[in-house]
Amino acid sequence: MALKEQFEIPGGLKKWSYALMGVGALTLILGIVFLHPFSGGHGEAHGAEAYGATKFWMALMHNSIFWLLVVASSFFFICATTLAQGGWPLAFRRVPEAISGGMNVLGPVALVVLLAYVWISDDHHIYHWKDASHLDEKLKAKSGFLNPTFYTVLSITAVGLWMWFRNWFRKNSLAEDLAGKGDTSFYWKSLAIAAAFLVTYGLTVLSTLPWMWLMSIDAHWYSTMYSWYTFASSWVAGISLMMLFVVYLKNLGYLEFVNDEHIHDIGKFMFAFSIFWTYLWFSQFMLIWYSNQPEETEYFIDRVGIPGQPGPFKAIFILNLLINFLAPLLILMKRGSKRNYTIVTLMAVVIIFGHWLDFYQMVTPGPLQELGQESNSISHFLYSLGIGAGFLGLVIFLTAKYLAKAPLLAKNHPLVKESVIHHT
């Protein structure tokens, strides 16, 4: 059989991505028509319309941030393995390269959503700090960090830099394909790009950006672990997304050099980083639970409630632990299950959904607490799910587009052989 190097987008995939994007667009239009995103929310006007606007922006922010961080984390995967001079992912490296291409669209989308909320929308239930007239003493103390201008500058800089590094890396990788066989200058350049990106990523997603984008939703509350925890969530979801695409391409007969060992290694990443996520989740929870300081526990009271008075998010909170920790731990523990295409596919879907749910319970409870308990309805969950379907369709569409643009094997990379003969 000839080497199937060039990906051609199958009609089925196209149809699915269009259908999902259609669902998302429909949800978005329904939201614009019925939830009045640009009106209400200010001052005394706490009507149903104000709640609508909050829900609309929450669903958009939750999904745009989640999917942006997920596609960005697949570029983080490339850079981490490149800098460690790891050869094994070379057989499928074009897949995370293509997934991270989604940043070129999802980045601007997320920026438009976030900045539109901060600058245009009248609603202030999500970011209390954005309205200077509503600041209490604690928020005033934080206003050097939490203010619309700094928010805008940091968001645009961070997302812009990620996209720039990603496109530079990709350009370098494609140029390597055309160059001569023994030319390692592209390889050394890719190491430098990877190192620079990792520093950027470390200073944004791994430390400051989730504080600003997500933690400031509960503006009075703070946790220094929060960014790591957010990163762990997006990172394990990103690995799972990569696994889905690798298995999909493998089933279509592409990625000839990917064998059980590569699948096993991606499976190990899914398993290990599920536990890493749990470790951070638990460290954050236990310290707050143990010290029992009111200004810290409020975050968890909004979610699980207090004994005898369960909070509205208790079910999601527990489900989150079950499918993000217990399921990967027990199901992916065995060697055989990390090599079984059906099981890893199933677990990848479960993990992506689980971490989408994790982001849902990061974003939603704070504002909904303000709106009153009755506002936590199935309808908001479904609305968020609809928007999420749109983003998923977009991710599939963009990944397929970038996959089809280049050969599936970076054949001139000096470490390709290491990946081809990879075994345990």
Next chain:
Amino acid sequence: MSVKKFVVGCFDDEKTLFPAVKNTRKAGYKIHDVYTPFPIHGLDHAMGLRDTSLHTAGFIYGITGTTTALTFMSWVFTKDWPLNIGGKPNLPLPAFIPIVFELTVLCAAVGMVLTFCYLCQLAPFVRKDHFHLRATDDLFVMPIEITDKTNAEEVKAFFKSAGAVEVFEKSAETGWWLGRYDSTKKAFEKEEEIVTA
């Protein structure tokens, strides 16, 4: 413990070792083991060894640690000696988790190390026969057991044709024993016959 007779083939390169291992299995000889100076990827597969069960043992040790920690702490803090610590409930599960985790890891790690040592027949004060001392330096050593059905001369000829740099016959103790290396002298009583190819 038993002394068995072996024909030992020594190779100085992985590239000749791998085909030799493959051909030995094809010829139906029983490979006792292959001793190498460093771990070689894929050698276990070439020798046809089954996957180790060490991880299953590790899981069982880990579960033992988990249940020990959980049951002991629950019993102490609910039945034996309940204490009010910072107004927390008597069964504070989150506070138990770090200890449960530590004990799980401790039991799994120590148990697996001991099991590994047992499987490799490694322990302090315990001795084992070497087939060739240079197996710890730069030689790949493959002994084949000589039974009633195997012809030693035939095996020697086979090794030489497979590219061995050194072939000899040796009686060796296969098990481990407590004591000093002096006692190995018994195993070496039969004269060693060294053929250099």
